[in-house]
Amino acid sequence: MKPQNNKPVRVRFAPSPTGHLHIGSLRTALFNWLFARHHHGIFLIRIEDTDVVRSTKEYEHSLLESLAWTGIVSDEPLMYQASRMELYRQYAQQLIAQGKAYKCYCKQTELQEKREETQQRQDTYQYDKACRALGDDSSNPNPYVVRFKVVIDSENFIFHDEIKGEVSIPAQQIDDFVLLRSDGTVTYNFANVIDDHETAITHVIRGEEHLFNTPKQILLYQAFGFQAPSYGHIPLILGPSGQKLSKRDGATSVVEYKNEGYLPQALCNYLVRLGWSYGDQEIFTQQEMIQHFSLQGINRSGAKFDIEKLKWVNSFYIKALTPQEIIEIFSKDLKRNLAQDTSAWTQDQRQTCISLYQDRVSTLTELYDQVVKSYNPPASYDWENLRQLIEKDAVIILQLLQQEFVNLEFEKHQLSEKVKAFCKLHNYKMSEIAQLLRFALTGSISGPSIFDMMVLLGCKEVQKRMSGVIAEF
Ligand code: GLU
Numbered sequence: 001m002k003p004q005n006n007k008p009v010r011v012r013f014a015p016s017p018t019g020h021l022h023i024g025s026l027r028t029a030l031f032n033w034l035f036a037r038h039h040h041g042i043f044l045i046r047i048e049d050t051d052v053v054r055s056t057k058e059y060e061h062s063l064l065e066s067l068a069w070t071g072i073v074s075d076e077p078l079m080y081q082a083s084r085m086e087l088y089r090q091y092a093q094q095l096i097a098q099g100k101a102y103k104c105y106c107k108q109t110e111l112q113e114k115r116e117e118t119q120q121r122q123d124t125y126q127y128d129k130a131c132r133a134l135g136d137d138s139s140n141p142n143p144y145v146v147r148f149k150v151v152i153d154s155e156n157f158i159f160h161d162e163i164k165g166e167v168s169i170p171a172q173q174i175d176d177f178v179l180l181r182s183d184g185t186v187t188y189n190f191a192n193v194i195d196d197h198e199t200a201i202t203h204v205i206r207g208e209e210h211l212f213n214t215p216k217q218i219l220l221y222q223a224f225g226f227q228a229p230s231y232g233h234i235p236l237i238l239g240p241s242g243q244k245l246s247k248r249d250g251a252t253s254v255v256e257y258k259n260e261g262y263l264p265q266a267l268c269n270y271l272v273r274l275g276w277s278y279g280d281q282e283i284f285t286q287q288e289m290i291q292h293f294s295l296q297g298i299n300r301s302g303a304k305f306d307i308e309k310l311k312w313v314n315s316f317y318i319k320a321l322t323p324q325e326i327i328e329i330f331s332k333d334l335k336r337n338l339a340q341d342t343s344a345w346t347q348d349q350r351q352t353c354i355s356l357y358q359d360r361v362s363t364l365t366e367l368y369d370q371v372v373k374s375y376n377p378p379a380s381y382d383w384e385n386l387r388q389l390i391e392k393d394a395v396i397i398l399q400l401l402q403q404e405f406v407n408l409e410f411e412k413h414q415l416s417e418k419v420k421a422f423c424k425l426h427n428y429k430m431s432e433i434a435q436l437l438r439f440a441l442t443g444s445i446s447g448p449s450i451f452d453m454m455v456l457l458g459c460k461e462v463q464k465r466m467s468g469v470i471a472e473f
Contacts, residue, residue, distance in 0.1 A: 007200070007202050008039075008040075008041055008042070008202075009035065009036055009039035009040075009041025009042070009202050009203060010036075010041055010042045010044065010199065010200050010201050010202050010203075011032040011033075011035055011036050011041065011042070011043055011044070011201060011202070011203050011204075011205060012032065012043070012044040012045065012046050012196070012199065012201055012204075013025075013028060013029040013032050013033070013043070013044070013045050013046075013067075013072075014045075014046040014047075014048050014192070014195075014206075015029075015045075015047065015048065015063050016047075016048045016049065016051060016054075016055065017047055017048075017049055017055045017056060017057075017059040017060035017063055018051060018054040018055055018056075018059060019059055019253070020059065020062050020063070020066065020253035020254065020255050020256075021062065021063045021066035021067065021253060021254040021255070022252055022253055022254070023237065023245075023251075023252060023253070023254060023257070023267070023271060023305075024207060024236070024237045024245065024252075025207075026066065026067070026070065026254050026267070026268075026271060027234070027237065027271040027272070027274060027275070028205065028206055028207055028234060029067060029072050030070070030072065030268055030271060030272055031205055031234060031272075031276070031293070031295075031298070032205050033072050034272070034289055034290055034293040035203065035205060035293060035295065036075075037290040037293075038290050038291070038293050038294070041202075042075045042076065043072075043074065043075050044074050044075065044076055044079065044199060044201075045064070045067070045072075045073075045074035045078050045079075046078070046079040046080075046081070046195055046199070047060055047078060047079065047080045047081065047082075048081050048188065048191070048192070049080055049081055049082045050081045050082060050085075050185060050186055050187075050188070050191055052082065052185070055082070062255060064078075066253075066254040066255060066258070069254070069258060069264050069333075070254075070264040070267065070268050071264065071268075071286075076199075079195060079199065081186070081191050081195065084191070084194075084195070085184065085185065085186060087194065088179075088180070088186040088190060088191055088194055089180065089184065089186075091190075091194050091224075092146045092179050092180050092186075092190070094224075095146075095148070095179070095223060095224075096136055096146065097136075098223075099149070100148070100149055100223045101146050101147060101148050101149060101179055101223075102131060102132055102134065102135075102136070102146070102147055102149060103131065103134070103136065103137075103140075103144040103145070103146060103147075104127075104130075104131040104144055104145050104146070104147045104176075104178075105131055105134070105140065105142050105143070105144045106127075106130060106131060111127070114128065124172060124173060125175075126172065126175040127147070127175045127176050129175075129176055131144075131147070132149060132176070143182040144182060145178045145179075145180060145181055145182050146178065146179045146180040147176040147177065147178055147179065148176060148177055148178075148179050148190075148216070148219070148220065148223070149176060150174050150175060150176050150177070150216075150219060151219075152171040152174065152215075152219075154171065155170065155171055156168040156169060156170055156171060157169045157170075157171055157174060157215040157218075157219075159214060159215065159218055159231065160230075160231075161211075161214075161231050161232060161233055162203070162205075162230055162231065162232035162295045163232040163233055163234060163235075163295055163298050163300065164208075164211075164232075164233055164300055165300075167211065167214070167233075169211075169212060169214075169215050173212070174215050174216060174219075177189060177216055188213070189213055189216045189217055189220070190220065192213075192217060193217050193220040193221060193224075193226075196229060197221070197224070197226045201229050202229050202230065203229055203230045203231075203232065204229045204230070204231050204232070205231075205232045205234065205295070206232075206233060206234065207233065207234055207236065208233040208234060208235050208236055209236070210233065211233050214231055214233070232295045232298070234275065234298060235275055235298075235299060235300060235301055235302045235303065236302045237274060237275070237302065237303060237304075237305050238302040238303065238304045238305065239304070239305060240304065240305070242304070244302075245305050249305065250307060254267070258333055259334070259365075260363055260365055261314075261333075261334060261363035261364030261365035261366065261367070261368070262310070262314050262363060262364075263314060263317045263318065263321075263329070263364070265286075265317050266310070266313045266314040266316070266317040266318075267310070267314075268286075268289075269282075269283060269284055269289075269313050269317070270309065270310045270313045270314075272284065272289055272293075274303045274305065275298055275299050275302070275303035276293070276297050276298045276299070277297055277299070278292040278293075278297055282313070283313070283316060311362035311363070312362070314362055314363060315359075315361065315362040318358055318361065318362075318363075318364065318367065319358060319359055321358070323350070323351035323352075323354035323355050323358070324351060326354050326358065326364065326367065327347075327350060327351070327354070329364060330364065330368055333364075334364060334365060334368060336368055338350055338368070338371065338372075341372050341375070342371065342372065342375040344375075345375060349456055350371065352452075352455075352456050353371045353374050353375070353456055354367065354371055356374075356447075356448035356449075356452050356453065356456065357370045357371065357374075357447075357448060360447075360448065373442070373443075374442060374453070374456070374457075377461075377464070377465050377468055378441075378442060378443025378444075378465070378468075378469075379443070380443060381439065381443050381469060381472065382443070382444070382445075385439065385444075385445045394436060394473065395470055395473050397426075397428070397433065397436060398436070398440055398466050398469065398470050399470065400422070400426075401419070401422065401433075401437070401466070402463060402466050402467070404418055404419075404422055405418070405459060405462060405463065406463075408459070410454060410455055410458060410459045410462075411455065412449075412451045412452060412455050415451045415454055415455070416451045419433055419434070419437075419451075434450045437450045437454070438450045438453070439469070440465060440466050440469040441453055441454070441457065441462060441465050441466070
């Protein structure tokens with residue numbers, strides 16, 4: 001999509017603060033942000049808080065915090081719709097004065113009855129335009145809503161969508177919709193158009209659930225004589241069943257992913273690729289995303305959310321961090337205190353332990369738990385696993401090894417030479433003894449190199465853990 005009429009690109013992300021940031025919304029925000037950066041344009045955040053009952057400050061902070069966590073911030077001051085009510089009323093007044101909108105005095109209860117009747121006939125409900133002919137009678141004291149006078153000359157309303165191509169919506173599905181409610185508050189479609197116009201938005205990139213709102217919005221632009229922005233509707237994110245991704249399919253909010261130990265760069269990389277592609281490249285630096293992003297690269301159909309792939313992307317980014325960076329993220333994002341949970345260790349030991357496990361995990365919570373687990377002597381042993389290994393001689397082997405380790409410098413090469421010699425002498429395979437040691441020291445039969453672990457724990461702790469498992473046998 002080229003910049004509209006060569007105007008500088010201006011896009012916006014317009015969340016309603018009625019819940020935490022959904023991962024689908026983060027993807028929408030990201031696509032907008034990338035589009036703006038790609039075209040050296042402006043990205044705005046507008047808070048659509050006109051639903052006073054469901055909007056809360058808590059959700060607003062949560063949304064903004066989640067966005068900031070991924071590096072998405074507004075290039076201009078935030079806009080709040082709730083503080084612009086007077087302006088919307090003025091615009092509505094203008095349409096009434098021009099005969100393009102009218103006051104509707106129909107009672108909610110009557111409309112509801114008519115709606116139910118049509119539903120029973122299995123017809124599409126449309127407001128019957130009863131108040132269209134009344135004119136602007138300012139002496140009428142009854143409560144009213146302001147409706148837009150929808151005039152469409154053809155059977156279908158057709159518009160161009162930058163992602164979906166030509167979209168055709170039956171005209172009969174677009175009735176005289178409400179602009180202002182009887183309490184004077186504004187509806188989504190009306191406020192959206194006024195604000196997009198006032199902030200000179202050139203491209204509206206949003207979820208496909210808004211596809212049916214677009215004709216109404218374009219009609220409003222036409223009524224005001226404003227130029228409508230270009231539209232691009234992003235297909236839904238689907239759950240494993242092929243239905244819209246829902247809470248039933250697992251975590252759907254960005255905060256949950258943050259708390260579970262996903263990195264923002266991994267979540268963004270995964271979400272950008274979900275429904276958008278650039279050849280078969282999977283991992284993108286932020287610069288590459290900006291460089292290659294285009295609306296043409298977005299698929300026309302929904303994309304299935306795949307947690308295993310997200311984990312794979314996350315593990316890629318975890319591997320790329322330094323242990324010190326990981327320690328900082330533990331405290332900043334996971335609010336965990338590693339120094340406290342591994343208090344007898346030096347910072348060097350913590351970093352070493354992280355480096356031993358960071359290639360083996362897919363989330364940072366998993367890594368944290370693994371580090372703390374290594375710090376503490378095994379809470380229990382899975383004897384079944386051991387028995388498959390070298391059950392009968394285990395105690396003797398461990399006792400002999402304990403003696404070998406006395407007065408030995410705990411250095412990786414020395415340890416491995418010692419164990420090698422031991423295996424040769426007693427006719428064991430190195431892999432068997434390594435597994436037995438791993439079992440004794442960590443309680444598990446899989447993990448990083450046992451000699452690295454032994455260096456990390458130090459002679460005293462190794463001897464202690466070996467005695468511990470011998471005693472339990
Ligand atoms: N507040 C709307 C939403 O939450 C904004 C839709 C739009 O971008 O126009 O989805």
